[in-house]
Amino acid sequence: MEQIKVMVVDDSVVVRKIVTDVLSADPMINVVGTAVNGRVAVAKLEQLKPDLITMDIEMPEMNGIEAVRAIRGLRNRVPIIMFSTLTERGASATLDALSAGANDYVTKPANVGSVAQSMESVRQQLIPKIKALTGRPQTATAAPASAAPVAVRPPVARTRAPKPPAVLVIGSSTGGPEALTKVLPLLPANLPVPVLLVQHMPPVFTRQFAQRLDRLCALDVVEAVDGTLLAPGTVHIAPGDFHLTVGTSGANRRTALNQAPPENFCRPAVDVLFRSAVAAYDGAVLGVVLTGMGSDGRIGAGLIRDAGGSVVAQDQATSVVWGMPGAVTQAGFADEVLPLGRVAEAIIRLLPTPRPGGLSAAGRAAVPMGGIR
Structure with missing residues (x-):
């Protein structure tokens, strides 16, 4: 199976090395390049043609959210995994990145001074997501959207009549x-x-x-x-x-x-x-x-x-x-x-017939049991 080409984007030398070392230890992954900020990442995109990008959020010149928008603006659908922190600011920025077109996120190791602990944290979080997002499922039940279509199994016969949901x-x-x-x-x-x-x-x-x-x-x-x-x-x-x-x-x-x-x-x-x-x-x-x-x-x-x-x-x-x-x-x-x-x-x-009155956020009237016409 062809290796997954990954570009690592982070302004921290330490984090870039940790992520690169962890990913390079997996025989299915090839780190084809790194970048110190979003601007450099966008510039390298055509040359490196990565299958996936890991992206820090807070970086000089062009941050991760801006980089995601720039990449999606080029109509490039390469999967992007954000690196975030477990803080209010980190959560807000990560949700902004997901709205901009990032596919997923992992949390940064809290203590990059502990290299072994940091590497294990990155390995456990990041590698399964890289393989899933690029079509290398780890189990037969984890087929990603990019994989060949799977025949849909008809539902198992019911043992009792369906109940109105409560x-x-x-x-x-x-x-x-x-x-x-x-x-x-x-x-x-x-x-x-x-x-x-x-x-x-x-x-x-x-x-x-x-x-x-x-x-x-x-x-x-x-x-x-x-x-x-x-x-x-x-x-x-x-x-x-x-x-x-x-x-x-x-x-x-x-x-x-x-x-x-x-x-x-x-x-x-x-x-x-x-x-x-x-x-x-x-x-x-x-x-x-x-x-x-x-x-x-x-x-x-x-x-x-x-x-x-x-x-x-x-x-x-x-x-x-x-x-x-x-x-x-x-x-x-x-x-x-x-x-x-x-x-x-x-x-x-x-669901049962909605209660009288009410609009969806899209301004549509409440829909009766017959569904949307």
Whole structure:
């Protein structure tokens, strides 16, 4: 198999060396060049023709966000992974970069003085994402969007009739932040069920992401807080490093956060949310699995269907990485496999009739059960 050509862009000599050394140790990766800032990276793009770029955010002359915009302005679709810091400023800049066209991000080692620790941190985070984004999946269920199309398996036969959903649960990872901005703003304010969402993100990032989505959506979007009564009209996003579940107290259902061990190497994990929703709502669940690396959500989607709920998965062609939705689809757990642009329509169609009144953020009237015409 041909090596993956990577360009490393960072103004720190130490970080450039750490990243280059880590990537060069993998036989599938060839670091074809480095750059000290975005301007140099853009200038080298045509010469090096990388398959993927790792990009720092804060750099002199041209920062990472400006470089992403410049590269996308050239109609170049090379995958770009940003290097970020676990700070408010780093989270904000990373979300800006994703909006500008970056594909994913990793967090910088907190202590670059510890070379061995830094190298291991970079290796664990970066290499799987490089391989997924460039079409070198590490497992059979992690086929990326750039891979050859995979035949869609028809859904497994149901053991019981589907139930009208009483809650909407969504899971996403790589490519999810941008995908969610294409789905949630199309949902009306009078959506008849509460929404719970897991996007694989670290602490700080989820709070800022919720704030950004809230500005785009007719629904209220918040970072989930433990013990909040679940009601229609609000999207609760799992905070970084916490599992989001549903707790029950009589007829009431509330958010419940915990720091139980990661599942599928993730906390928050989609499977944890889906499993909890099935138990709390007796299977009356609509699950949606969007673009993402790995297979988180596959087991939970199976539980939803077994209990009488419904599952929608994003298709391969519109996914940044068809890992999570691909795993759900290939297991036969997806009732519908749809391009991203049709996911909101499916959600509205599969949910009960919306409450009276309400507009989506796009200004469209609330859509009846028949769906968008």
